[in-house]
Amino acid sequence: MNNLVKHNDTGSDAKDRIETFTIVKISILAATAALLMLFEIPVFFTPGFYKLDFSEVAVLLGAFSMGPVAGIVIEAVKILLNFVIDGSMTAGIGELANFLMGCSFVVPAAVIYKRNKTRKGAIMGLTAGTVVMVIFSAFMNLYVLLPVYAAAFKMPIDAIVQMGTKVNSAIKDIYTLVLFATVPFNILKGFLSSLITVLIYKKLSPVLHR
Template structure:
């Protein structure tokens, strides 16, 4: 009886350690991936068809890796921490409005992709989820840029919306007004961003999966 009680107590202790260890491990992985995403945000690539303030980075890859391995909630946390760290490093010219919009746009990409992938964890479903996430992000970012981001940037830099449109016109003559700006700059930018992030994620996720699931 004593031995059995001792054994049960020992097993319970192990269970508590496992539970605590899992939680600690998850927090550690979220922290590492969020830090990696914040660093990746610092390396930006300009695109020839968009004005200079539209620059491509691959920070969403780190967010997707975390979301695919730990779930959409973890992806949202990584996205939030990434934005906060970048805010601390670079500051904000939009009083946080731009950062909030970028957080929501990132979530509009990561969450649908992860929800679809989690239903059936296959390569095909990952590609399907990433394609769906890209589509949602493209539509959502178009509305966010039209009604939130571009007006806020214009106000922050004390310039009319037409001045932003002119920046687009310089690189693409088809951009003649704000709606054309969204169609020929914002939309293709986010298509490229989603496609590039998706491709890299598909190529490296399985290779990193054993490490991500420790």
């Protein structure tokens, strides 16, 4: 009987350690993602308010190693940490949109990879995630983000469009702004984040799966 109790206690302790380590990994990856959000890179073919960061790489690492739910949690914590740093009203709108668009990228990628944990499965998942993010971000910018930002800053949509026209003469209205700025920006973001993830995931996999 004593041996049985001891065995059960050991199993419980092992489960607790696994759960604790999972929380630690999620926290570290979320903090890393939040830090990566601070390093924004302007993109020459888009207006200045579109800036590239590689925070989704850390989220993808967590989602691939711990599943899509962990990816959503890491994305949420990342956004909350970033909101604490930049907690203005417009930042709140932007962070909510970033969360939704981040999930639209990470979740499809993680779901497909979970079913096929090979390099091919990872590439298929990342490609699908990029496509979903590009489509979702286009609709979000067209019908939500750009109108909300225009209202928040009390400026007409045309003023935002003109910011795009300065870098690309083909941008003439909100639709061409999304087509020639939002869409290629998110294609670039998805491609680079996917490339980095594929290159480093296997090297970090032993640590992530410990």
